[in-house]
Amino acid sequence: MLKLTNLRVALSDGRELKEITARRLNITPGDIKTVAVTRKAVDARRKDKIGFVYTVAVETIDDEGLLQRSAANKDLSRLEEDVPPGQFSYGKEPLPGRVVVVGAGPAGLAAAILLAEHGYKPLLLERGRSLEERVPAVADFWRTGRFQAENNVQFGEGGAGTFSDGKLTTRGNDPVGKTILQWFVAAGAPAEILYEHKPHVGTDKLRAMVKGLSARIKASGGELRFGARMTDLVRGKQQLEKITVNSDEEIMCGALVLAVGHSARDTYRMLWERGLSMEGKPFSIGVRIEHAQEVIDKAQYGSAAGHVKLGPADYALVYHDRASGRSAYSFCMCPGGLVIAAASGEGQVVTNGMSLYNRASGKANSALAVNVGPADFGSHPLDGIKFQEHWEQLAFAKAGGDYWAPAQNAGSFLSGGAPVLGSLGATYAPGVRTVALREVLPAFVTDTLAKALPDFGRKIKGFDQEDALLTGVETRTSAPLRLLRLGDTREAEGFPGIYPSGEGSGYAGGIMSAAIDGYHAALALMRKYRQPL
Helix, strand or coil: EEEEEEEEEEEECCCCHHHHHHHHHCCCCEEEEEEEEEEEECCCCCCCHCCEEEEECCCCCHHHHHHCCCCCCEEEEEECCCCCCCCCCCCCCCCCEEEEEECCCHHHHHHHHHHHCCCCCCEEEEEECHHHHHHHHHHHHHHHHCCCCCCCCCCCCCCCCHHCEECCCCCCCCCHHHHHHHHHCCCCHHHHHHHCCCCCCCCCHHHHHHHHHHHHHHHHCCCCEECCCCCEEEEEEEEEEEECCCCCEEEEEEEEECCCCCHHHHHHHHHHHCCEEEEEECEEECCCCCCCHHHHHHHHHHCCCCCCCCCCCCCCEECCCCCCCCCCEEEEEECCCCCEEEECCCCCCEEECCCCCCCCCEEEEEEEEEEEEEHCCCCCCCCCHHHHHHHHHHHHCCCCCCCCCEEEHHHHHHHHCCCCCCCCCCCCCCCCCEHHHCCCCCCCHHHHHHHHHHHHHHCEEECCCCCEEEEEECCCCCCCEEECCCCCCCCCEEECCEEEEEEEECCCHHHHHHHHHHHHHHHHHHHHCCCCC
């Protein structure tokens, strides 16, 4: 089997992949036994020559002979077999209690799958509800503003990512990532996530995938419980001894994977009181910006905008303000998506972005976020939470106190005049009200955004147009703190038996990186403890 890279295909090329591959290799289609895509990316560097770049695995009738004849072709090589993500080894220490995973987001689900399939019979606790209860509750919140503290966009089966674009990109190159993607496909995700350069699932298909992952845990001997919030933990002489669920049920716990997500603020406070080591960490806050999707498509794809093979365009932008040292950047860009209400507590307005698989809303949105750090919010590990809460509560109050969001168009924001909404229309539900965003965000954030928008407009034509809609506030870009853990064992510093993992513990930044981190937390646990009888 061979690997062919940099296989460029024009947007207008209607030939079969086998024919295109054969032409590139100077052989006939009949010489090819099989060809399969292993990587696919859009090449839009030249607007007049937009196309795709493939990497393919190809088997011919004479692989070795073709390699010898094509020695000068640097894009053709022997396909190396996938290296397993690591050998599994089991520790010798007996488990003094049950293995528990807290949090059914990507990190918790991945940890629970691996532990279940290796005989550790994990108990997965999730404070929120199952998808069957969660989806209608969230839909009702968006329609009416009726908020449920334990059944919302942040808490429940699948975690916060369940209501997102379902992007599966990660900056790392951990071989575990391929295993995770294979799990996702087996659970119901589209097969193209295995090779797309920017894979995404979409919130609709993601929900089916999450149910598949939960079923896999149960089929392998694990247990899931919803409406089960960890409210306390007790340390024994040597390590963790037990946890309390819903303030009245004690569970003897020998090892605990903490995958609580970035919005479990009451859990953070409890962990601090129980002596877990943590530190404040930088994060970012800002707004959501919306455009008509065709504005982004035309800027990115030129005359090819709207082509059926391309789909809606995305973007990634960053601006550095030398004077202040601040940066503004786009985050969680959702082509063809919606801006959504994502509060996890009473009296808060929090925005996020979401797309269905087909990305067909006609609107593009992204967070525009500005970096903040301990110098902005304080040195105590919990000060970042207070900082987030302050701006979320202020946005709630300024917009009417009913979970509507403050918004204004880019033109009025940049001019500093009276705020107006403009004609674009908001996708955020329950709705938006006209509020000057400078009233609901720190001045250093809005000042940086005011400088960044014109810069982004030079990079993407129309980005800073007057009717682009800004909706606030975006505060949950990442966890505001980090639970400290030991590098060699991944256990919490000074608290053996606890394995902080995922985005909420400060070690990930999205669905894939969180799942990978949860997988490694389970591996670390397995290396210490032997399997229960």
